[in-house]
Amino acid sequence: MSKKDEILNAAIILFAEQGFNNTSITEVAKATKVSTANIFYHFKNKEELFLAALENVKDGIMSHFEEYLKSIEFESGLQMMEEIIAYYLYLAGSMQQWFLLLHSHYPYRLALVNEVCRDHLEKTYNSLVDIFERAVVIGKEDGTIADVDSRKTALVIFSMVEGVVRFKIYNLYDSGVLFGELIKCCNKILKYKE
Amino acid sequence: MSKKDEILNAAIILFAEQGFNNTSITEVAKATKVSTANIFYHFKNKEELFLAALENVKDGIMSHFEEYLKSIEFESGLQMMEEIIAYYLYLAGSMQQWFLLLHSHYPYRLALVNEVCRDHLEKTYNSLVDIFERAVVIGKEDGTIADVDSRKTALVIFSMVEGVVRFKIYNLYDSGVLFGELIKCCNKILKYKE
DNA sequence: TTCAATACTGACTGATTAGTCAGTATATAA
DNA sequence: TTATATACTGACTAATCAGTCAGTATTGAA
Numbered sequence: 532m533s534k535k536d537e538i539l540n541a542a543i544i545l546f547a548e549q550g551f552n553n554t555s556i557t558e559v560a561k562a563t564k565v566s567t568a569n570i571f572y573h574f575k576n577k578e579e580l581f582l583a584a585l586e587n588v589k590d591g592i593m594s595h596f597e598e599y600l601k602s603i604e605f606e607s608g609l610q611m612m613e614e615i616i617a618y619y620l621y622l623a624g625s626m627q628q629w630f631l632l633l634h635s636h637y638p639y640r641l642a643l644v645n646e647v648c649r650d651h652l653e654k655t656y657n658s659l660v661d662i663f664e665r666a667v668v669i670g671k672e673d674g675t676i677a678d679v680d681s682r683k684t685a686l687v688i689f690s691m692v693e694g695v696v697r698f699k700i701y702n703l704y705d706s707g708v709l710f711g712e713l714i715k716c717c718n719k720i721l722k723y724k725e
Numbered sequence: 726m727s728k729k730d731e732i733l734n735a736a737i738i739l740f741a742e743q744g745f746n747n748t749s750i751t752e753v754a755k756a757t758k759v760s761t762a763n764i765f766y767h768f769k770n771k772e773e774l775f776l777a778a779l780e781n782v783k784d785g786i787m788s789h790f791e792e793y794l795k796s797i798e799f800e801s802g803l804q805m806m807e808e809i810i811a812y813y814l815y816l817a818g819s820m821q822q823w824f825l826l827l828h829s830h831y832p833y834r835l836a837l838v839n840e841v842c843r844d845h846l847e848k849t850y851n852s853l854v855d856i857f858e859r860a861v862v863i864g865k866e867d868g869t870i871a872d873v874d875s876r877k878t879a880l881v882i883f884s885m886v887e888g889v890v891r892f893k894i895y896n897l898y899d900s901g902v903l904f905g906e907l908i909k910c911c912n913k914i915l916k917y918k919e
Numbered sequence: 920t921t922c923a924a925t926a927c928t929g930a931c932t933g934a935t936t937a938g939t940c941a942g943t944a945t946a947t948a949a
Numbered sequence: 950t951t952a953t954a955t956a957c958t959g960a961c962t963a964a965t966c967a968g969t970c971a972g973t974a975t976t977g978a979a
Contacts, residue, residue, distance in 0.1 A: 569928070
């Protein structure tokens with residue numbers, strides 16, 4: 532792994548765990564055993580380093596999901612939704628730094644004034660909601676999911692899952708306990724047309 | 726309003742909008758037109774100021790909800806749940822600073838090493854989930870809600886609402902659009918026993 | 920071997936930070 | 950009026966911060 536990538540990885544972890552403003556370039560430098568000047572050689576400034584970290588997270592989540600979707604054949608749309616939720620929660624556990632970074636307030640503030648940041652966030656969330664929506668559409672076709680509004684339903688289910696992820700990464704409630712109930716609720720949402 | 730309360734209110738807004746580490750005592754002092762030394766006269770240090778702000782938010786949310794619950798008679802448990810969700814989203818819109826503070830990462834990191842902080846967060850969330858659970862219990866009694874696990878269902882619905890609140894305060898998706906769908910999904914979760 | 924591009928560093932700077940302290944106003948109550 | 954507690958300030962400090970710059974290694978190709 533190149534020194535640049537090492538810096539990037541250390542930055543993701545530190546930004547995620549401590550926040551942007553509470554992480555100094557000196558800390559990132561120490562974690563990767565380079566000089567602070569070297570970080571500014573690879574990245575224009577601290578903000579650019581953060582944007583690179585965010586992009587890395589976006590690419591990580593998207594490529595993991597793509598690979599996962601390729602590796603599995605789903606029996607039905609409903610089952611696909613279940614599996615997607617399970618994988619999302621698994622990923623949020625094994626790659627906690629990614630989701631901590633995505634759940635921190637800083638990128639959303641930055642997005643208000645920085646187009647690149649806004650783009651990373653939009654792409655990340657739109658791709659994820661797309662995946663959820665795809666499951667709903669497939670389910671509606673194969674009859675395992677009722678005639679609901681695909682996009683809106685996907686959005687609500689996604690926000691429900693994101694809520695559970697937040698509780699998990701902020702140590703509020705254990706997602707293990709919530710998972711079973713989450714799937715039950717999700718099934719009811721998808722099986723019935725009010 | 727006492728100077729101390731003015732400082733506290735300014736701190737809530739600044740901490741919420743900019744984060745703990747990106748808000749300096751000088752900024753809080755300027756916003757309230759006092760010297761920085763005066764802030765340290767009223768609050769031991771910056772962390773204590775944050776804890777006071779968090780406690781203020783907790784008390785604010787709880788007292789608002791208590792007053793709201795006293796002011797309304799609910800026809801049924803199911804309708805109570807609908808109203809509670811609507812009020813929660815309304816509150817998250819009108820008192821956005823409170824929810825921004827509660828959604829920021831800092832208090833959850835602090836809670837790992839600070840009992841007072843942990844206590845504020847636990848009390849806030851437990852009281853809120855309690856309210857959601859109460860609606861489920863009442864609904865089960867009056868027959869408008871199916872025989873579901875009260876606590877777990879309340880938790881999932883709460884996390885769903887919190888997910889939508891997060892999308893709202895982070896400017897990701899408009900909660901207005903999501904609200905209708907949220908209520909529909911909630912109804913399905915509560916009306917059916919899988 | 921030479922040359923040039925790339926990778927990297929130590930030493931520095933000016934700005935900002937949380938927090939201190941000695942002293943000054945202001946209010947209140949005897 | 951006087952005494953005492955409370956509220957408040959200006960001036961300061963030591964530490965830390967992001968970012969710069971002149972110069973030094975290291976690489977790889979001709």
